[in-house]
Amino acid sequence: MxxxxxxxxxxxxxxxxxxxxxxxxxxxxxxxxxxxxxxxxxxxxxxxxxxxxxxxxxxxxxxxxxxxxxxxxxxxxxxxxxxxxxxxxxxxxxxxxxxxxxxxxxxxxxxxxxxxxxxxFADATRLQIASRARLPVAAAEDARIVAFRSPDDTREHVALIIGEQTADRAPLVRLHSECLTGDILGSLKCDCGPQLDAALHAMASEGEKGGWGVLLYMRQEGRGIGLVNKLRAYRLQDQGFDTVDANTRLGLPDEARDFPTAARMLDLLEIKAIRLMTNNPAKVDALSAQGVHIAERVPHALPDNPHNTRYLATKRDRSGHLL
Structure with missing residues (x-):
């Protein structure tokens, strides 16, 4: 047993x-x-x-x-x-x-x-488009949302498309993992909320110039370890551990995000090449390994605050982010 x-x-x-x-x-x-x-x-x-x-x-x-x-x-x-x-x-x-x-x-x-x-169970090829709708958002009133679902997984990922999709122009793409504390509650411990907001406005700017953008919003809280375990890691950070060591003490990986699913979403949207908004070279490598053609890495760094300075320094010094 x-x-x-x-x-x-x-x-x-x-x-x-x-x-x-x-x-x-x-x-x-x-x-x-x-x-x-x-x-x-x-x-x-x-x-x-x-x-x-x-x-x-x-x-x-x-x-x-x-x-x-x-x-x-x-x-x-x-x-x-x-x-x-x-x-x-x-x-x-x-x-x-x-x-x-x-x-x-x-x-x-x-x-x-x-x-x-x-x-x-995690087979990304079983993911399919479940629904589409028009979704005006603050950054772009002409945005459209696409929902994805797999028969083996209760998580429902979405893509927000801003601007007119064209096959001859690579979209500006942000792969954003769900962060309840940052995206919804405005947490200052991370940079997720500001990154999400800045990405949407950058995509809206692309749309105004004849380009387009796609936000992949992935239901993988805490880089894939879940909300409760992320909060456990926060508690360990309060004891002095950085984000990497906190995850290790939990017995969990520092990086457990589902890049095959992100690649499958792009494939279902018939997107062949992207301009990826990220400061993380490992994310570029992970998506490239799944067959995604990344035409350009677009830096996406934002100012720190007194609560996330160490978090961003750990990203830079231990996870290789270009900050």
């Missing part, structure tokens, strides 16, 4: 726990890391079975300061690595902590998953 720690409730326990290699590393569980191949999920056992309270103390880094002493732990052989990786990836996709209570006996049989199963 294998159940996510975060969604477990009541009087539950497990003989062992499955956690990611990055979370194990931040916990300094040296015996687990030495017993496992690099980046392999870690299956571990304590002196006593994990009850829910003990499991949460291991899984959630926000509880590290309240529970500084953990262990000793013993690494167990992991004869079902493929299923373990798939389970941890599903936890990320669900936006919950990547940690499971495990009954090692028969765990592989109880988790009939594989990497191919997860890939099938």
């Amino acid at each position: 294998l159940q996510p720690v975060e969604t477990a409730f009541g009087d539950v326990s497990g003989e062992a726990m499955l956690i990611s290699a990055t979370r194990a590393a931040t916990l300094k569980l040296i015996n687990q890391i030495e017993a496992a191949a690099p980046r392999q999920p870690v299956l571990m056992r304590a002196a006593d079975p994990f009850d829910l309270s003990a499991a949460l103390a291991v899984a959630d880094p926000a509880l590290d300061m309240a529970n500084p002493l953990k262990g000793p732990f013993k690494a167990l052989p992991l004869g079902w690595e493929d299923q373990a990786r798939a389970a941890l990836e599903l936890a990320r996709m669900a936006g919950v902590l990547p940690a499971y209570l495990v009954d090692p006996q028969g765990a592989a049989e109880a988790v009939p998953l594989s990497a191919t199963d997860v890939a099938a």
